[in-house]
Amino acid sequence: MINSEQVPRSTVPFGPQHPVLPEPIHIKLILEDEKIVEAIPAIGYVHRGLEKLTEKKDMYKSIFILERICGICSFMHALCYCQGLENLMEIDVPERAKYLRVIWGELHRTHSHLLWLGLFADAFGFESLFYECWKIREKILDIMEATSGARVIISTNTIGGTRRDINSDMLEHIKKTTYEIEEALAYIDKVFFDDNTVLVRTKGVGVLSKKDAYLLGAVGPTGRGSGLPQDLRTTNYAAYGDLDFEPIYETDGDCYARCKVRIRELYQSQKLLRQAIDQMPEGEYAVKVTQKPEGEVVSRVEQPRGECMYYIRGNGTDILERVRVRTPTFANIPALVHMLPGHQLCDLPVLVLSIDPCISCTER
Amino acid sequence: MIDNLNEIALDELKNSISNMNYRKYRLVTMSCVDNKDGSFDLFYHFDKESKLVTVKTKVTKEDEIPSITDLYFCAFLVENEIKELFGLNIVDIAIDYGGKMYLTADSSEAPMTYGANITIERRDIGYDK
Numbered sequence A: 001m002i003n004s005e006q007v008p009r010s011t012v013p014f015g016p017q018h019p020v021l022p023e024p025i026h027i028k029l030i031l032e033d034e035k036i037v038e039a040i041p042a043i044g045y046v047h048r049g050l051e052k053l054t055e056k057k058d059m060y061k062s063i064f065i066l067e068r069i070c071g072i073c074s075f076m077h078a079l080c081y082c083q084g085l086e087n088l089m090e091i092d093v094p095e096r097a098k099y100l101r102v103i104w105g106e107l108h109r110t111h112s113h114l115l116w117l118g119l120f121a122d123a124f125g126f127e128s129l130f131y132e133c134w135k136i137r138e139k140i141l142d143i144m145e146a147t148s149g150a151r152v153i154i155s156t157n158t159i160g161g162t163r164r165d166i167n168s169d170m171l172e173h174i175k176k177t178t179y180e181i182e183e184a185l186a187y188i189d190k191v192f193f194d195d196n197t198v199l200v201r202t203k204g205v206g207v208l209s210k211k212d213a214y215l216l217g218a219v220g221p222t223g224r225g226s227g228l229p230q231d232l233r234t235t236n237y238a239a240y241g242d243l244d245f246e247p248i249y250e251t252d253g254d255c256y257a258r259c260k261v262r263i264r265e266l267y268q269s270q271k272l273l274r275q276a277i278d279q280m281p282e283g284e285y286a287v288k289v290t291q292k293p294e295g296e297v298v299s300r301v302e303q304p305r306g307e308c309m310y311y312i313r314g315n316g317t318d319i320l321e322r323v324r325v326r327t328p329t330f331a332n333i334p335a336l337v338h339m340l341p342g343h344q345l346c347d348l349p350v351l352v353l354s355i356d357p358c359i360s361c362t363e364r
Numbered sequence B: 001m002i003d004n005l006n007e008i009a010l011d012e013l014k015n016s017i018s019n020m021n022y023r024k025y026r027l028v029t030m031s032c033v034d035n036k037d038g039s040f041d042l043f044y045h046f047d048k049e050s051k052l053v054t055v056k057t058k059v060t061k062e063d064e065i066p067s068i069t070d071l072y073f074c075a076f077l078v079e080n081e082i083k084e085l086f087g088l089n090i091v092d093i094a095i096d097y098g099g100k101m102y103l104t105a106d107s108s109e110a111p112m113t114y115g116a117n118i119t120i121e122r123r124d125i126g127y128d129k
Helices: A050-054 A061-067 A074-088 A095-123 A127-148 A168-194 A196-202 A210-215 A220-224 A255-279 A328-339 A345-354 A359-363 B010-022 B073-086
Strands: A009-014 A026-032 A035-042 A294-303 A306-315 A322-326 B005-008 B026-034 B039-048 B051-060 B064-066 B089-091
Touching: A009 A345, A026 A345, A035 A328, A035 A345, A050 A061, A050 A322, A061 A074, A061 A322, A074 A095, A074 A294, A074 A306, A095 A127, A095 A168, A095 A255, A095 A294, A095 A345, A127 A168, A168 A196, A168 A255, A196 A255, A196 A345, A210 A220, A210 A328, A220 A255, A220 A306, A220 A328, A255 A345, A294 B051, A306 A328, A306 B026, A306 B039, A322 B026, A328 A345, A328 A359, A328 B026, A328 B073, B005 B010, B010 B039, B010 B051, B010 B064, B026 B073, B073 B089
Parallel strands: B005 B051, B064 B089
Antiparallel strands: A009 A026, A026 A035, A294 A306, A306 A322, B026 B039, B039 B051
């Protein structure tokens, strides 16, 4: 019998280029046979210095820079930044703009989660499921194109409200689409919840306990899959305070639980969209901003992947002194590193995908 | 205008962070700002039940700043980031990338500091030719 001390260790680089990774991250794996015993992450392949760039542009141009931190949650980046500056300059945003922000925010959450579900299915080799998820996502992208003129980076936020309104016909169309999405989801969620292929690859894999998730600073569905009911929408930013909302969480802490949280959040987003459309008041959707930001502020929103935080410091001019961005994947990498040891190398793609990594966000 | 901001001296930092850890606060992240007078503001942002608490300390490049990764392991990425991009001397980080997490050997030093030699230029990538 060979004891663990006699098993030779080998080092295997995972990434930065790997078929399962849409973006580059490198994980140095120390293996005993096929078992992972240690994992050290390395980032830095797509660092663009966008925080530095905001120190060279005026605060309005910076919105377009910050939206490009990440395509998938671009609206949320702009929202977090604009909300922070509005708080700093004590600007009262029109009620209609707050509801419009919820609508575009939940549309972004829906398309992000559907994109992730597709990639997750692809990670365990279920390609037809990947196509089904992305087919549903197209409906959201069509709405974003119809309401903003762009399919992913929609640029509808501005300081003081939104740059566009949505008319009543389009709101009715969005509402109708939410029912179609629920119907389509009911067709695929059975596969994610009950199919043996999915269960074998996700149940009991990558378990992160509630205590570890908290200590390691896990956020979003990664934390909520481990039983942490933390969701910044409970802080009532935008119009969330007027809507019926409870954080969704699961307690198993494995890849299956994280997947389940995201699917349940998809249903929840459709309900939030309908509530926001029904309750949205008429009126202005932006106010003119004459103030200049002076002082410092911290702003937080709940992105599809979890908590996003902006620290902003202004000096009374149009150009900000500092914009610091902490994105959810940056917070979830320590949790990923913690959950890898003890698993087989073949589980790695599913484990990495389970935190919904966004490396463009992480590196900025 | 940061809510729940506690300003402390650098020598009180470790005690203060230990206290947050004991009180079961989650570390959200750290932020660093160059004050353009040779000093830097270092912020430690914590959360408990969606309430944000921030600990702030003022440091210089010469100060030896203790790592908090023994209390919050998850701080290793952000500590490396600040060490590298601002040139601060953070010591005893659990996983220390030695200044090469983002930067390469030919990168300028501490590019996020005021007056760093950073050029932003528009490049002709030749797609239209």
